[in-house]
Amino acid sequence: MPTLFSPPESMSQTVTHYCPGCTHGVIHRLVGEALDELGLAARAVGIAPVGCSVLIYNYFNVDFQEAPHGRAPALATGAKRARPDLIVFTYQGDGDLASIGTNEILHAANRGEKITTIFVNNAIYGMTGGQMAPTTLPGQVTTTSPAGRDPSRAGFPMRVCELLSTLRTPAYVVRTAVHTPQLMVQTKHAIRRAFELQAQARCFTFVEVLSTCPTNWGMTPTKSLEWLQQHMVPYYPIGVFKDPDLEETQLGLVPTPRKAQVL
Amino acid sequence: MPSVVVNRDRCKGCELCTYHCPMKILGMSQEINIKGYFFAEVRDPPRCIGCMLCAISCPDLAITVHGNSVQYRTFDYFGSQPNRSGR
Amino acid sequence: MKKLMKGNEAIGEAAIKAGCRNFFAYPITPQNEVAEYLSRRMPEIGGNFVQAESELGASNMVFGATACGELAFTTSSSPGISLMSEALSYIAGAQLPAVVVNIVRGGPGLGGILPAQSDYFQAVKGGGHGDYRLLVLAPATIQEAVDLTMLAFQLAWKYRAPVMLMGDGMIGQMMEPVEFGEPPVLEGIGERDRWATTGAKGRKRNIVRSLFLDPEVLERNNHELAAKYARWHEEEVRFTTVNCDGPIRLLTVAYGTMARICQTAIEDLKQEGIEVGLLRPITLYPFPAAPIRELAARVGRVLTVEMSMGQMVEDVQLAAGSGIKVEFFGRTGGIVPSPDEVAAAMRAQATRTN
Numbered sequence A: 001m002p003t004l005f006s007p008p009e010s011m012s013q014t015v016t017h018y019c020p021g022c023t024h025g026v027i028h029r030l031v032g033e034a035l036d037e038l039g040l041a042a043r044a045v046g047i048a049p050v051g052c053s054v055l056i057y058n059y060f061n062v063d064f065q066e067a068p069h070g071r072a073p074a075l076a077t078g079a080k081r082a083r084p085d086l087i088v089f090t091y092q093g094d095g096d097l098a099s100i101g102t103n104e105i106l107h108a109a110n111r112g113e114k115i116t117t118i119f120v121n122n123a124i125y126g127m128t129g130g131q132m133a134p135t136t137l138p139g140q141v142t143t144t145s146p147a148g149r150d151p152s153r154a155g156f157p158m159r160v161c162e163l164l165s166t167l168r169t170p171a172y173v174v175r176t177a178v179h180t181p182q183l184m185v186q187t188k189h190a191i192r193r194a195f196e197l198q199a200q201a202r203c204f205t206f207v208e209v210l211s212t213c214p215t216n217w218g219m220t221p222t223k224s225l226e227w228l229q230q231h232m233v234p235y236y237p238i239g240v241f242k243d244p245d246l247e248e249t250q251l252g253l254v255p256t257p258r259k260a261q262v263l
Numbered sequence B: 001m002p003s004v005v006v007n008r009d010r011c012k013g014c015e016l017c018t019y020h021c022p023m024k025i026l027g028m029s030q031e032i033n034i035k036g037y038f039f040a041e042v043r044d045p046p047r048c049i050g051c052m053l054c055a056i057s058c059p060d061l062a063i064t065v066h067g068n069s070v071q072y073r074t075f076d077y078f079g080s081q082p083n084r085s086g087r
Numbered sequence C: 001m002k003k004l005m006k007g008n009e010a011i012g013e014a015a016i017k018a019g020c021r022n023f024f025a026y027p028i029t030p031q032n033e034v035a036e037y038l039s040r041r042m043p044e045i046g047g048n049f050v051q052a053e054s055e056l057g058a059s060n061m062v063f064g065a066t067a068c069g070e071l072a073f074t075t076s077s078s079p080g081i082s083l084m085s086e087a088l089s090y091i092a093g094a095q096l097p098a099v100v101v102n103i104v105r106g107g108p109g110l111g112g113i114l115p116a117q118s119d120y121f122q123a124v125k126g127g128g129h130g131d132y133r134l135l136v137l138a139p140a141t142i143q144e145a146v147d148l149t150m151l152a153f154q155l156a157w158k159y160r161a162p163v164m165l166m167g168d169g170m171i172g173q174m175m176e177p178v179e180f181g182e183p184p185v186l187e188g189i190g191e192r193d194r195w196a197t198t199g200a201k202g203r204k205r206n207i208v209r210s211l212f213l214d215p216e217v218l219e220r221n222n223h224e225l226a227a228k229y230a231r232w233h234e235e236e237v238r239f240t241t242v243n244c245d246g247p248i249r250l251l252t253v254a255y256g257t258m259a260r261i262c263q264t265a266i267e268d269l270k271q272e273g274i275e276v277g278l279l280r281p282i283t284l285y286p287f288p289a290a291p292i293r294e295l296a297a298r299v300g301r302v303l304t305v306e307m308s309m310g311q312m313v314e315d316v317q318l319a320a321g322s323g324i325k326v327e328f329f330g331r332t333g334g335i336v337p338s339p340d341e342v343a344a345a346m347r348a349q350a351t352r353t354n
Helices: A024-037 A052-058 A072-082 A094-100 A102-111 A160-165 A181-199 A221-235 B016-020 B053-057 C007-017 C032-044 C055-067 C079-093 C120-124 C142-159 C169-173 C215-235 C256-271 C289-299 C312-320 C339-351
Strands: A003-005 A044-048 A063-066 A087-093 A116-121 A171-177 A204-210 A239-242 B003-006 B026-032 B038-042 B063-066 C003-006 C022-025 C048-051 C073-076 C099-104 C135-137 C163-168 C175-178 C239-242 C250-253 C276-281 C283-285 C302-306 C326-330
Touching (some): A024 A052, A044 A072, A052 A063, A052 A087, A063 C055, A072 A087, A072 A094, A072 A102, A072 C022, A072 C055, A087 A094, A087 A181, A102 A116, A102 A160, A102 A204, A116 A181, A160 A204, A171 A181, A221 B016, B003 B038, B016 B026, B016 B053, B053 B063, C003 C007, C007 C073, C007 C169, C022 C055, C032 C048, C048 C055, C055 C073, C055 C079, C073 C079, C079 C120, C079 C215, C099 C169, C120 C283, C135 C142, C142 C163, C169 C256, C239 C289, C250 C289, C250 C339, C256 C276, C276 C289, C289 C302, C289 C312, C302 C339, C312 C326, C326 C339
Parallel strands (some): A044 A063, A044 A087, A087 A116, C022 C048, C022 C073, C073 C099, C099 C163, C135 C163, C250 C276, C250 C302
Antiparallel strands (some): A003 B063, A171 A239, B003 B063, B026 B038, C135 C283, C239 C276
16 A cells, blocks of 8 residues: 655654654654655755754754754854855754844844744743743743743743844745644645745745643643643734735735645 | 554654544553553544544654545645745 | 055955855954955855854854855954854864954953954963864964965864964054965865765765763764864974074063064164074964973073963963973053063063072
């Protein structure tokens, strides 16, 4: 019987170190599938962050560089400028990108570097054991906001897509998620579109993916999906914030999947 | 008839596949795998519609799906031409 | 054919002559002219110039480009180099052939914008975290800055390690006639596909990283780095001497612009019949300890002269050994001591009776 679904070739068979139910694994696979389908794996260079996904390079068969915390967009800039033929992408968490690396991502986007960034937002620091992140929600309990994030002292969580969408330089900026099958498919389309735009050297491409952290949220993986839907989606609206093809007025449309083709 | 194969020792028992399966035919085993997790298993294979949502939602590449005639698919997962948003 | 050029611009052109096509930088006095020059020159030759958002950005862009197996460098000055020290540690740990130029200004803190040599410790002791060192080259003239810039790329690629060219503000701002020699042969560039991220087409994928969670592997990496530094001490020590052949009453040790001023002072004292010798380290790391020990033992009196509160003096003392007290003279804050001042300090040491 033919195989309908199997792991992408651009990924290695190594079992990941991620906690059970952590949707980093899903996002990794969507990136791998996009690289396979667009035939980009042979010239892809990933830039790993510091955080849970620092070990991403163990799970792919593509070249990777490991960046200092928050600096991935700068490494990507150097790589892409020196070798524009390579498909350069950074894969970063919210601590890496929205905290120590804010300046790097803002300026890479503003310069319009022809790179792709996959930004995984799980509203917490995972690798270091559950501290408050710039994306931690008001009232959300973490190891450094034991009484819940207090906006009067820690400010409100940062909406990175909205931040980047104020930049005048053309870009593809989209927020999506992977806690429902439909959104997983939409995330895949968004990642594919990002890599395609890079392959066409069109513009800076940025895909924020809301993701779960069962261990540090203190919930089961399935409960985490529901918590994300109830708490994160309202604060982080899903949609396209910038798209080089759309005039600015039509922003906010979600990349909906195409009609089904029966095999 | 499509068939879902769970790689018993890759599974971390996160239950995301059982949660997303529209036919609710996936459940957790009674025995534990090499890592000590209860792994996912297909409880009622004939009712599988080959939608692949279990494989798509698995974070650990633990599920492969086989099948020749699939009765039901509403989305284009491996689409060659991704959707131009807005058009 | 010699051309009159400002030090900063000559350094930029030397990098191009060495084959470098990628420059990432951030403005900071007294080395702004490198970026200004290369922002014109790089496009002319199909090279890449990016003005980064900060020195953090610039130094990490150098990481990204060199990790792809391409020649890349950055230039900055003291406060900027402090920001770059994180990247330099990662570059050393990941074993990347990067070149960084420090045109030193007065410190600490915002300090000043005039020439100084107060970044010696930062440069020769690595500057960032972990057991690593930078190979540090210190030019005394604009021509030497050109030659050492080209050498820096050669050594970076020979050892797959970060190399620093350290000039004080004078080296960056002075204009002197220079000529550009043949571009250096870059050993090691041929097998970059074995480690660089050039796209895993038809080969196993490469990872450029410095994280080794397994302590055995991290220790092995440290030993690999240490082996390079041992080779530097054997093969890459560079220095020159002035007036050290005959009998001299004092050995002075100074580098960069300071050494040139010492040379003038030595000539003045020679008229007074006082013979003073100079040893000028060109590589600050690996430090020329052996020749200093030898000369110090013969002469018995040593004076270190720096544009700082005294940093290299410690390494000179280490080299001279416990039998000799190494004296120090220096000015800081961006003040460049005059030949007379230096001659006075030398005369005092050369003629003292105790």
